[in-house]
Amino acid sequence: MRYSNALLPFVATAAAIVIPDEATAQQLVLDTEKKVENTASSWRKQVCHGANALLSSIEDTLDNAFDGLERQTNKLKGIVAEGFEIDIGSDITDFLSPSLYNEAPRGQRGYSTNLTVYQTIRASNHTTKFAKLLDDYPEMVDRLNGTSANITIFVPTDAAFEKIPDRARDFKPPKEFIEKLIKYHVLPGFYPASRILSSHTLPTAFEEEHLGNRPQRLRVSIGLFGVKLNFFTKVVYANLLASNGALHAIDNILTPPPPTKLLISLFPSKFSTLELAAHKSGFIPHHHHHSNTTHPALTGLTFFAPTNTAFKKLGPRANAFLFNSPKGLHFLRALLKYHVVANETLYSDAYYGHQKVPSDSAEFGGEVGEHTADGHFHIDLPTLLGDKHIAVDIARWHGFIRVKLNGHVGVAVQDALTKDGVVQVVDTVLIPPHPRKHRGVWDGESERGISVDELVERLGPYVEEVEGEEAGVEDVEVDGGVEVEL
Structure with missing residues (x-):
């Protein structure tokens, strides 16, 4: 696949992977936040250094996902239709300390806790970096702590933040973008694993200007190795039911999709x-x-x-x-x-x-x-x-x-x-x-x-009328002329 250096920071966006979230931030910022244009430009140059080393693996991931995703999804969703359940599974077994778990409610697989969504993120040793990120946004903290309405979050693990290239970690993205990034991980409403498995797309709390301020969505796919969001991000811990919603842990930071x-x-x-x-x-x-x-x-x-x-x-x-x-x-x-x-x-x-x-x-x-x-x-x-x-x-x-x-x-x-x-x-x-x-x-x-x-x-x-030309089919040469790649 061919990419120019100018496109390198955006490659990750299409797969919703974090090479890194900083790299894709400028896509959103430059379109909507002109006042931070110089900051984003400077920070993008640093990100390119880290992106070069990962291009090859990204290309393979995108092509493989594109070619095989629908076949796997249809096959496995057919299994669900026949009455079997797909267990999302958990790569993490110690998301919370044992004392914070309760028995799952009847009819629900997984675990539950008396903590709110925000308190659960703060209590886990696997999500300390995302918790620290949240603390800079009091309105989002209040939303994840509130009990007036259920809320669901796909929370990136600390390991997800480690995928940010070293050079990019010294350059913090504009605050406006980080808030949008956090909202893209949040679903208004209650989405346990069973509801996610029956969905193809999920509405997030990020209201996209170019969709008429409607919710930008996440794409759900079911493969042989679990559930993934936006082609690439894997759910590594599922169905922790909090007092005001649900949490699912993911192995990459989700970034809004490209144009x-x-x-x-x-x-x-x-x-x-x-x-x-x-x-x-x-x-x-x-x-x-x-x-x-x-x-x-x-x-x-x-x-x-x-x-x-x-x-x-x-x-x-x-x-x-x-x-x-x-x-x-x-x-x-x-x-x-x-x-x-x-x-x-x-x-x-x-x-x-x-x-x-x-x-x-x-x-x-x-x-x-x-x-x-x-x-x-x-x-x-x-x-x-x-x-x-x-x-x-x-x-x-x-x-x-x-x-x-x-x-x-x-x-x-x-x-x-x-x-x-x-x-x-x-x-x-x-x-x-x-x-x-x-x-x-x-x-x-x-x-x-x-x-x-x-x-x-x-x-x-x-067909628009063209002066001196008349729509016709005479003298059409099959070979020669401009090469068409088919």
Whole structure:
């Protein structure tokens, strides 16, 4: 994988690992806290020294997680559906001294204590560094000590802080970022292990500006070696029930995810064709962060990102037309627009948007909601391609979730979280139905791909008119021209 030195501090962000949390802090700070720009810049230079040595292992981790995560998750969640329980397990056996434990409540696995969440963090010999961090934020201490509402926390162990490179430990991140970082470890509400196992994403106390001040989420995956958050961070101690909530210990510091464009760039082996398409067509799949009369700020997005495999399925002639001909580039831009939904963020088990949709959750019917009950959920999402929508059907059964688009295209990797929305990965390029004829959508199954004529028919009405050019398919060369990496 290719990275420039400027991107090194952000590599960890995509996997929610701590190389270190300081390194990723500047991503959030530079966008929202201009007054600390000079501090973050100076501190970022120091972090780069520590990040270089870990690049190789990060690349392997990201690629392996991307390739195998969904298969493991679906297989193990199928076991749950059959009536078996997955034990999250604990790599730590002495989180608290024996005198502070009680018997777990009936129906709950794990341990309980009469201490509050904050008192439990303070009492453990494994979380002294996070406790010290908390003490600088009285409002967060009060929240973790309060008994008016339950709260859950994924608390990093002291070993997680040891992963911060030595050079970076002398540079403390801006206080504003640390507060956001702490909130990203906190879940409003009670989330014992059983509820985590049945979730795909979890809402945190960190309200993300680029999601319309809605909760940034954590991604949950179940693998052969336990439960992980955001691809990389492992739960090493689970289900300690406090008097006002629950605690789970983790082996890395969680960091908020990167912007959509940056996340895509971290996986060139999967999205190099998509990046080339965006570059050649002048289309950038992310929104403007600052409001103005020309480009108002968006509040979240859903990006159905086609992989290299998806573009390959189109066939050589269609790709040659889209990438190698001046006329085709206008169709390529229209095609990419059909993969982006603005102002509506659809996760596999939650939705941030304005549509009124039914759900088991009382809050799901307006600005924010979660759909966690077994059954079927349907929504039509408006794309950037004129009046063309994507029909999304989500089927849920005992924690297993299947997402289908336009009736037949499955989401290959669900819920790749980003700062400004979510990426849903597809292995088939989405092509809108014909605007006039009753013809089904292209399913990507033809060995010869899709014909150029059909592409022109389906996308033609949405292609911007270009002076002196007329949409056509003549003289399209399959070989030669600009190389397309497929």
